[in-house]
Amino acid sequence: MLNKKEIERLRDFYKLHEGESCWIIGNGPSINQTNLLTLKGSVTFAVNAFITHKNFERLLPTYYVATNPRLMRSDFLKDDLIPRLQKNDITCFLNCEAKPIIGHPYESLYYIETTESPLIVDAGYNLDITKRLHGTRVSVVIQAVIPIAVYMGFKQIFLVGCDNDYKDLSMEKAHFYGTAEHCPNLLKLNNTARELYPSYFIKKETTAIQNSLDGNEEFSIVYREVKKLGVKIYNCTKGGKLEVFPRLRFEDVVKKTTLNRIILHSSPLRKIDKCCAEQLLPAYHSIVISNIDKNFDYGEMPVYEQEILCKLIKNQNPKTIFEIGTFQGATTTHLAANSDAIVYTLDLPPKGHIDYHPPDMNDPELDVYPDQPGIKHFSSAYADRITQLYGDTRSFDYSSYYGQMDIVFVDGCHHYDFVLRDSLNAFKMIKPDGMIIWHDYADYAPGVMKALNVISERYSLTHIEGTSLVVYSGKWGEIDNKSEINTSISAYSETELFNMVQKMIDEKNFALARTTVSKSLEMFPASVNLLYAKAKINIETGHIDEAQITLLKIIEISPENLNALNGLASIEINKGNIEAAIEFLRDILILEPNNQAALALISDIKTKLLSLSHAKKENLY
Ligand SMILES: C[S@@+](CC[C@H](N)C(=O)[O-])C[C@H]1O[C@@H](n2cnc3c(N)ncnc32)[C@H](O)[C@@H]1O
Numbered sequence: 001m002l003n004k005k006e007i008e009r010l011r012d013f014y015k016l017h018e019g020e021s022c023w024i025i026g027n028g029p030s031i032n033q034t035n036l037l038t039l040k041g042s043v044t045f046a047v048n049a050f051i052t053h054k055n056f057e058r059l060l061p062t063y064y065v066a067t068n069p070r071l072m073r074s075d076f077l078k079d080d081l082i083p084r085l086q087k088n089d090i091t092c093f094l095n096c097e098a099k100p101i102i103g104h105p106y107e108s109l110y111y112i113e114t115t116e117s118p119l120i121v122d123a124g125y126n127l128d129i130t131k132r133l134h135g136t137r138v139s140v141v142i143q144a145v146i147p148i149a150v151y152m153g154f155k156q157i158f159l160v161g162c163d164n165d166y167k168d169l170s171m172e173k174a175h176f177y178g179t180a181e182h183c184p185n186l187l188k189l190n191n192t193a194r195e196l197y198p199s200y201f202i203k204k205e206t207t208a209i210q211n212s213l214d215g216n217e218e219f220s221i222v223y224r225e226v227k228k229l230g231v232k233i234y235n236c237t238k239g240g241k242l243e244v245f246p247r248l249r250f251e252d253v254v255k256k257t258t259l260n261r262i263i264l265h266s267s268p269l270r271k272i273d274k275c276c277a278e279q280l281l282p283a284y285h286s287i288v289i290s291n292i293d294k295n296f297d298y299g300e301m302p303v304y305e306q307e308i309l310c311k312l313i314k315n316q317n318p319k320t321i322f323e324i325g326t327f328q329g330a331t332t333t334h335l336a337a338n339s340d341a342i343v344y345t346l347d348l349p350p351k352g353h354i355d356y357h358p359p360d361m362n363d364p365e366l367d368v369y370p371d372q373p374g375i376k377h378f379s380s381a382y383a384d385r386i387t388q389l390y391g392d393t394r395s396f397d398y399s400s401y402y403g404q405m406d407i408v409f410v411d412g413c414h415h416y417d418f419v420l421r422d423s424l425n426a427f428k429m430i431k432p433d434g435m436i437i438w439h440d441y442a443d444y445a446p447g448v449m450k451a452l453n454v455i456s457e458r459y460s461l462t463h464i465e466g467t468s469l470v471v472y473s474g475k476w477g478e479i480d481n482k483s484e485i486n487t488s489i490s491a492y493s494e495t496e497l498f499n500m501v502q503k504m505i506d507e508k509n510f511a512l513a514r515t516t517v518s519k520s521l522e523m524f525p526a527s528v529n530l531l532y533a534k535a536k537i538n539i540e541t542g543h544i545d546e547a548q549i550t551l552l553k554i555i556e557i558s559p560e561n562l563n564a565l566n567g568l569a570s571i572e573i574n575k576g577n578i579e580a581a582i583e584f585l586r587d588i589l590i591l592e593p594n595n596q597a598a599l600a601l602i603s604d605i606k607t608k609l610l611s612l613s614h615a616k617k618e619n620l621y
Contacts (some may be wrong), residue, residue: 002096006111008132017043018153018454024145025050030238036160038254045149047141052082062417065145067095067114067133076233078102082109084149089394093129108237114144125225139534143222150231150381157233157559158253163240168501194275206613220245245311250351271453272441272463272470276512277308278500279519280464280471282492285500288310291337295331300330302440304509305467307436309409310338322346322429324393324422325412327370329377329386335409336382343382344401346412347373349390376615395420396427405429411439419451427459434475437450442468466511487550494520513537528558535567544571562588566597568569569593573605581605 002010022043025159034056046061048068053059064085071077073094085092086106088556094102096111101370126133127147142162150155159475226233235242236250278284289310294303301309309331313321316342316527323332327512333367336343349355351371374388389396393412408426412418419438440448442464446585452461452470462471492500497520504513517534531554538547548571556562565588572581583602588598 002111002113002130004459006096009131010110010112013129013148013152015153015458016420016454017380020455021156021158022062022149022154023091023158023160024142024162025160026162026163026237027053028165028237029238030163030240031161033238033252034160035283038251039160043154045147049081050176051081056084057088057412059091060169063148064090064092065094065112065141065148066092066098067112067141067144069095069097072097072101073098085109089368093144103410107397112144113126113147122302125221140218140594142605143218146222146233149370150226150229155231157231157246158236159233159242159245160250160488162235162237162242164219164242165240192552195365203397214291216242216244216253248462260297264453272275272456272461274463274465275513276519277311277467278466278516279510280309280462281315283315284311285503286315289314289338300327302345305439305469306331307469308332308464308469310334312435312437313338313407316407316435320344320405321409322401322426323411324375324403325410326388326427327411329374329380329388330387331409331411332377332384334378335407336380341406343375343386345386346389346391346393346396347379348392353390355390367487393425396425398429401429403429403431406431406434406436409439412437414440414445414447416447419448420454422564423451423455430474435474436472436583438470439469440468465515466509490518492520492529494524494530496522498527498533501530501537505533505540508540510537510541514541528554528561528564531557532561532563532567535564539567539571544574548569560591562592562595562597566595566601573601573608578605578609 020043023039024045025031025039025047027048031053040059043063044058044059044065045065045087046059047065048060050056050064051294054192055398066072066077066081071081073404077098078101082094082102082105082504083360086109089106089108091110091123093110093112096113099111099274102109112124112129115132125143125147126148129148133144133147142159147213160486216263219242223233233245234248234253235245236248236253238250281287289307292303292306292310311409313335316339318339320340321335321341323335323343325344326332327343328596329345332343332345333339348357348369350373358381373390374386377383378388380386391397402501410419410422410426410431412422423438430436438448439450441452442449445468455461463469464471497516501517501520504510504516513533514537517530517537520530521527522533531550535547535550538550548568551564551567553558554561558564565584569581569584569588572578572584582605585598585602585605588595592598
């Protein structure tokens with residue numbers, strides 16, 4: 001039986017992979033002819049004895065499901081399978097029959113309950129993984145994997161190695177783990193597991209049960225139920241007797257899904273609503289932050305983001321902060337410097353630590369790994385408020401921090417799976433009105449982007465424009481409330497907004513300036529100052545035609561606006577429309593004969609005309 005906590009943990013998987021595709025790898029003989037390594041990078045589920053496959057370590061499936069009751073009782077499970085899954089930190093769903101023997105050795109091991117009933121009856125096929133599932137027999141572990149994949153939100157499921165063919169005992173049809181029944185002539189397979197654990201790998205009655213089954217009938221019920229949820233299942237197994245699902249050629253699907261993956265990774269879409277820092281923090285400009293170290297190293301957060309982060313922290317006045325991913329501890333120090341909070345920060349154990357494992361430096365998305373995490377905060381003035389924790393974010397036991405944190409800052413590994421898991425832990429750690437801040441929501445970190453896009457479907461997240469920071473606040477509640485943040489701009493006068501935008505322009509923070517000015521113009525559409533600021537931003541960012549339209553709008557509202565007239569004259573000069581420029585300049589000089597900007601433009605024109613010899617100097621007067 002599953003206890004309440006185990007059921008709760010399973011709920012974390014609900015819609016975790018909404019709309020994605022996955023592969024379910026059966027252990028049928030056909031996978032001997034299938035190049036499973038082409039699935040690297042896709043989400044894969046492996047089952048029961050797959051760890052004995054020669055490519056297990058190279059493929060490292062994303063998920064593992066083990067339900068076979070004989071396996072649950074075998075030494076193979078506790079001596080070999082679970083330790084190897086644990087070593088590679090593979091998320092495993094294990095038949096809860098094994099609970100008394102296995103216990104809870106690592107965080108990513110989850111129990112599921114499976115039924116002993118031999119056949120799926122028409123009464124129904126359960127797809128809710130928090131309840132009892134089918135799939136205890138060797139032949140139908142796949143029937144326990146399918147509901148897990150459906151629960152996770154996968155919309156396309158590809159089966160491979162699901163032969164559903166237990167009667168063919170020929171040599172060619174040998175399983176990779178080499179059961180005696182399936183290959184009676186086979187004396188030795190290069191597989192020690194079979195020799196070490198004969199009670200699991202060689203057992204006659206299994207074949208007897210399997211031989212009596214067809215399986216297509218049961219799978220038809222599975223397919224019918226799954227189809228109701230709009231999930232598609234395709235069988236990419238080479239040969240075999242499973243004829244319920246449409247068949248596709250393994251190689252064709254791999255080619256297509258790889259392409260999709262590349263496209264997805266090369267241009268992940270930003271789906272999270274944007275908002276400028278000033279909108280998020282109405283008092284933005286008046287918040288004074290402390291002690292920012294401006295010498296930042298590769299792998300650390302850039303200074304302009306540190307400033308925004310520190311202002312957010314200062315504004316929140318947190319008493320507890322948890323940082324996932326310390327690196328050298330620059331941000332940790334800033335978090336402490338800008339609050340009086342107790343700060344916890346987690347990173348991998350340092351070199352020399354008993355749990356130290358050298359990271360896989362060939363993986364570009366794994367980001368930076370310091371030899372000594374936290375080196376900067378150890379020597380800071382805030383060291384007594386900072387606790388450095390060591391561990392892998394995937395297996396770290398966060399339970400004593402649950403519901404305790406005012407702020408969690410997620411800045412660990414960039415891999416999609418890591419970010420999802422780190423984020424779920426962050427949600428568990430914050431107080432109901434706490435805040436989560438993520439770093440690296442940017443094109444260079446597609447895993448972060450994808451994970452936050454998924455999370456944003458469930459939680460109201462805000463991307464701070466012009467940065468890679470994303471924020472969630474328990475105080476915002478549902479999406480409706482968040483729109484209040486966007487309208488918080490209404491707290492300012494026209495002049496204050498103009499000054500704010502002007503400052504952003506001076507600081508060359510054009511992205512922020514653009515959003516703020518357009519939000520401000522929604523409130524003050526005829527504000528000549530704001531329109532002029534908008535035109536300036538467009539000129540500075542090379543959007544000249546848009547700038548011209550805005551300046552003409554100003555002239556419509558205020559025909560004597562000298563700044564706008566000068567702007568228009570300048571644009572025309574740059575476009576080579578000298579006559580049009582002269583028209584604007586004439587208007588200016590009539591209004592203000594000594595207008596210095598206009599006179600400067602006139603001398604520009606003179607120089608141009610001289611050098612091009614297009615007109616005589618006198619024509620200008
Ligand atoms: C981008 S850096 C953190 C930067 C830091 N927050 C700052 O602003 O200076 C990411 C950190 O995550 C750590 N990390 C990556 N994978 C991890 C894992 N599985 N468990 C713990 N830490 C991990 C790396 O060692 C690295 O120090």
